[in-house]
Amino acid sequence: MDRNLKWIFTLPAALFVLLVVAFPIAYTVRISFYEWSMSAVTAPKWVGLENYSVLLADPRFWGSILRTLYHSVPSIVIETVLGVAIAVLFSRSFIGSKWVKSFLMLPMVATPVAIGLVWLLIYEPSIGLANQMLRGLGLKTYSWLGSVDGVIPSLIIIDVWQWTPMIALLVMAGLTTLPSEPYESADVDGATSIQKFFHITLPLLKPTILIAVILRTVDLLKTFDTIYSTTQGGPNFASETLNIMVYTQAFQYLKLGSASALLMLFFMIIMVFVLILVMVKKRMEAAQ
Numbered sequence: 001m002d003r004n005l006k007w008i009f010t011l012p013a014a015l016f017v018l019l020v021v022a023f024p025i026a027y028t029v030r031i032s033f034y035e036w037s038m039s040a041v042t043a044p045k046w047v048g049l050e051n052y053s054v055l056l057a058d059p060r061f062w063g064s065i066l067r068t069l070y071h072s073v074p075s076i077v078i079e080t081v082l083g084v085a086i087a088v089l090f091s092r093s094f095i096g097s098k099w100v101k102s103f104l105m106l107p108m109v110a111t112p113v114a115i116g117l118v119w120l121l122i123y124e125p126s127i128g129l130a131n132q133m134l135r136g137l138g139l140k141t142y143s144w145l146g147s148v149d150g151v152i153p154s155l156i157i158i159d160v161w162q163w164t165p166m167i168a169l170l171v172m173a174g175l176t177t178l179p180s181e182p183y184e185s186a187d188v189d190g191a192t193s194i195q196k197f198f199h200i201t202l203p204l205l206k207p208t209i210l211i212a213v214i215l216r217t218v219d220l221l222k223t224f225d226t227i228y229s230t231t232q233g234g235p236n237f238a239s240e241t242l243n244i245m246v247y248t249q250a251f252q253y254l255k256l257g258s259a260s261a262l263l264m265l266f267f268m269i270i271m272v273f274v275l276i277l278v279m280v281k282k283r284m285e286a287a288q
Helices: 002-031 050-056 059-089 097-109 112-122 129-136 151-175 181-188 193-221 225-230 242-252 256-287
Strands: none
Touching: 002 256, 050 256, 059 151, 059 193, 059 242, 059 256, 097 151, 112 129, 112 151, 112 225, 151 193, 151 225, 181 193, 193 256, 225 242, 242 256
16 A cells, blocks of 8 residues: 555646646647637648648748747846846845845736736837937937837847846845855955856856746747737737747637647747756756
8 A cells, every 4th residue: 555655646746737738738739730710610620730831831930930039039148147147236135125125026026918018108109208218318219119120129128127036036046055165265365256256156056047047938938928918919020929929820810720830839949948958957067
C-alpha cells in the first residue's frame, strides 16, 4: 500500500494537468487539420496540412512574426536593464523606501485592459498627456498609435512601464540571497561601488536575471490584452502580432482551422525561444 501512495496523491494533479493543458493542445492540433467556420450546420472538413502551407506562404504571417519580435526583443532588453538598475538602487534602505517600492509595483498589479485604456487616453492626439508634454517642450505633436512607424515603439513604452517592476522584484529577491563575504573582501581591497557591481553583484545575479528573462519572455511573446485594447492590430496591420492575428483569424474571419494552425506554429516559436534560454542558463551554471 505504501508503495502506491505516491501514485494516489499525484493522480489528482496529473488529471488536472491532463484536462487543463494536454486536452486543449490536443484539440487545437486536431482542429488545425480541418477547415471549419465554427458553424453548427457545416461540419469540419479535413484539409490535412493545407492550413499550415497557406500560412507559411502568407506574407502577413511572416510580418506578424517580425512585429512580435520587434515588440518583444527591445521590451525585454529595456525591462531587464531598468529592472536590474531599480533593484540595485532600492536594495538599500532609505526614508520612505517601502512606499516607493509599493508605488513602483502598482503598474504590475493593474489589469492589462485597464492599462491599455489609460495609455489610450495618454496617447490621445489632441488632449493626451504625451502630446501635452511635447507642446510644453515646444516640440511637434506625434500620432503615437496612429503612425505605422511609431505604433510598435509606443506599445513598447507601455510594456516597459508596466512590467519593469516584475524584473525589479525578482532581482531584488535575488539580491537578498547574495553572500556578504565577497563584498567584505572587495572593501578590504578598496574596490569602488561600480567595480563591486560589475565584478561581484552582476555575476552572482546572472541566474536570477536569466530566470526573470525566461518568465518575462514567455509572457511577452503572447501579449494580447494591451495591444488589442489600444490598437486592435492597426493601423494597417502595423501592430498585428501573432496573438492578434490568431484572434482575427478565429473570431473575425471565423477560420478556426487556420487559427489553430497559427496557434501551433506560435507554440513552436515560443518553445524554441524557451529552449534557447534554458540552454544558455545551463551553460552559465556549468561555467560557474
